[in-house]
Amino acid sequence: MTFSRRQFFKTSTGAALAIPLMASLDIDPCEAATGVNYDLSMANPEGAIRLNFNENALGPSPLAVEGAKAGLAEGARYALGGLLKPLIGEHLGIDKDWILMGTGSTELQRLAPISHLQGGGNVVSGYETWGGGLVVADNMGADVKRIPLIKDNGYSFDIDRMLAAVDADTKIFLIVSPNNPTGATAPYAQLKRVADSLPKDVLFVIDEAYADYLPDSFKTGLDLIKEGYSNVLVTRTFSKAHAMAGLRSGYGVAHPDILAKIAKFGCGPASTSIVVFGAVQGALADMEHARKSRAHVEECRAYYQGEAKKLGITSVSGVPPFILFEMGERSEALVSELRARKILISNGKSWNMPNYIRISYGLESENEAFFKAFREII
Template sequence: MNETPYPPLPNVRRIVEDGAGRINRYPDHATGALLAALSARLEVPQAQIVVGPGSAGLCQHLIQALGPQRGEVVHAALSFEAYPLLIANAGARPVPVPLAGYRHDLAAMAAAVTPDTRCVLLCNPNNPTGAVLHRAEIDEFLDRLPPEVMVIVDEAYREFVTDPDVPDMVQHAKGRENVCVLRTFSKAYGLAALRVGYAVAPPGVATATRMLGGVFFPNSFGQAAAVASLDTVAEAELATRCAELARYRQQLTERLLGLGLPVAPSEANFVWLPLGTDAEPFTERCRRAGILVRGYPGLGVRVTVGDTGANERLCAVASNFVSTGLSAVVS
């Protein structure tokens, strides 16, 4: 599920171990320390930040907070597979717009906006294809939409991006009233099990979203670990890890391409193999070798970039698949 292969930072591990002795106490319901740390780091007022148990849950609450007047949510397909469920849970109807190749089709998404559109979801980089949207095309898209249509940009994989033309939307959209950004501590920060994410939104939307969240989330471990992950030493270590993972991504891509497999360019911590009818046999071959990849039957396979050992094992299976597999794509 696109988790980092790195172990927890030593300080984060200590916080969780030490916290075990205090689980009789409730977490800070106002998440004060985490809001203060995020506000300082992002240079965004606390009134615009909502923290919650993972960015997926926050995505649902944001969509819910933007309703109920208009009922449709436009999103890309193929994209994060939870979107249709989150949209439906928020009382809205998903309006999927097919990708153009591996990328969002922004022209088609703009054309899918109607007077009933509540918001548009952009996933940048896109899960599972790894493709990115650039600054200029996002600006053009935002300028084109009616001002009442909110655009939620899901940046769950932002920290793995090396392409300089991909905007940091928290900074880039400052001053825009029609943009919300979702971020998570689950991926690059390595805190997936602790369930911490945040949204940056216009103050009114942030307040409405906060009202929908459960009380006492994230829990004490999640709050403290996220705060510790935002200090300058931890941030530097995490940035080093992300840069290393981006190099592994490049190496893995080149190895798989070298074997003759199709690989889409990725800016995330996973790569997309558009294997078509070979997606299922490839996924099964990996499973039998003890490697969990994400197969999308008839479309492709998403492979999370691991450490060098895991990537080697994947390449060995891929090599074997190419030489002996049922490959329609390769043959």
């Protein structure tokens, strides 16, 4: 795929501003060049080291940045996100009519219960897992059956118990694979077993936000769709391996009938900003950057695992850009003490794992700063 800034945008970006979203704001080249103080401190509060949101420390592809600039120059125009679907379809080997653009994959996750629980019903999910859609289901008054993961198997999904929880009122079955926060990835045989076992009117949602960190040959929920399963919804994002979390772009892949049902409640044709429109084109034209992100995560994982072993700390991790440390009753206090040093990590209690902390991998200097402070505290 060849990326051309002129392909969709007819005007030059001229002197479009390059705003360093994740850089320190101590020296602001934008202010120096324009006299305008661009306050982006929400992206880096008080110079803190952010290891709490699973962001990609490498930043987006240079081509994605150029695409975003091109889009910014055309900011007066609406972008029709549907025009990205052929590019994503080509990338995935999926027909464009089976793709729905969203404001991050979170929008698709949240719209799944809104669209499929209108007449009532319940949801089956793992417990120690991320679930933006689960919060919506809770707020709708639905019964959300959260099944604990199998600790002795790397906190993987307990498919036997999850399938046993399915009943005549079940409308949605959710798996996050690779899982956040445990990193466990469901093998394809396991996904296929679920798809074969579920009634055809149950929507099988597979959150694949971290699928780009898997080996290229690894089979995922997309392969279920390609094999003809019509009740599967796979959601993916440009936030993680493509490092575009702040731009908010993702998509769902499913049978067109499922997408039409979801689209009644959101994911409108103009919900993709023209800045994102350009950035996504650049990201898809530079998959090597995503592979570099994957290699960076592999290096970080080895480093964190090695340091944890030296300290006698039990860790849990997988292919995604984060790791869990089991810290017992000290977990919450550790998060607070590190925050006081401007190092931000996550408390596992958000995922029913109160004895764990989750650390997102950063740049080498950030990882070293974390362990320096961590050793001093423990």
